[in-house]
Amino acid sequence: MAKGFNPQPQSPIKPLTFNNALSNNKRAFTLIELIVVIIIVGVLAALGISQYSITVEKSRLAEARVRIGTMRQLAYQYYLENGSVTGMLNADVGVDNTCVSTDYYRYFIYQWGTSAQFNAVRCDWGGKTPNVRSYMYSMYYVFGSGEVVWHCHYTDGSPCFGLPY
Numbered sequence: 001m002a003k004g005f006n007p008q009p010q011s012p013i014k015p016l017t018f019n020n021a022l023s024n025n026k027r028a029f030t031l032i033e034l035i036v037v038i039i040i041v042g043v044l045a046a047l048g049i050s051q052y053s054i055t056v057e058k059s060r061l062a063e064a065r066v067r068i069g070t071m072r073q074l075a076y077q078y079y080l081e082n083g084s085v086t087g088m089l090n091a092d093v094g095v096d097n098t099c100v101s102t103d104y105y106r107y108f109i110y111q112w113g114t115s116a117q118f119n120a121v122r123c124d125w126g127g128k129t130p131n132v133r134s135y136m137y138s139m140y141y142v143f144g145s146g147e148v149v150w151h152c153h154y155t156d157g158s159p160c161f162g163l164p165y
Contacts, residue, residue, distance in 0.1 A: 063103075063104060064120035067095075072116075074094055087111075095107035095108060107119065117139070122135050
């Protein structure tokens with residue numbers, strides 16, 4: 001036999017002994033490292049949830065935009081029949097200015113002779129999620145020229161979602 005030849009193959013797995021168990025702990029994470037990672041993940045999750053809430057709320061504006069568009073069409077029909085929008089009621093444009101459990105907004109109008117403002121105010125009660133500050137999304141419309149201006153603002157007057165006040 002050649003010198004240094006070992007006929008029994010060596011297993012790459014070392015038997016578990018007290019000394020091997022201690023040496024394996026040297027490659028583990030420390031408690032401080034784990035806490036730092038948990039804090040970082042928590043901060044990222046908090047930022048993600050707030051951005052998610054804003055994105056959901058922006059998508060709900062689509063509901064308000066569609067409903068306001070329908071209100072504008074009904075108001076235009078009223079304008080064509082009557083020559084002005086003076087005296088037009090919420091019922092004439094298909095809204096009743098109340099928060100109901102199936103809607104995220106309450107709708108109403110303001111009218112001035114040949115122009116009107118169609119409004120959607122976010123309902124902030126009744127288990128609507130995510131819970132947000134109340135805001136008003138509105139469209140100002142001039143019937144003769146067709147001019148349209150959209151606005152969005154919170155109840156404290158600050159603009160919402162980067163839209164003009």
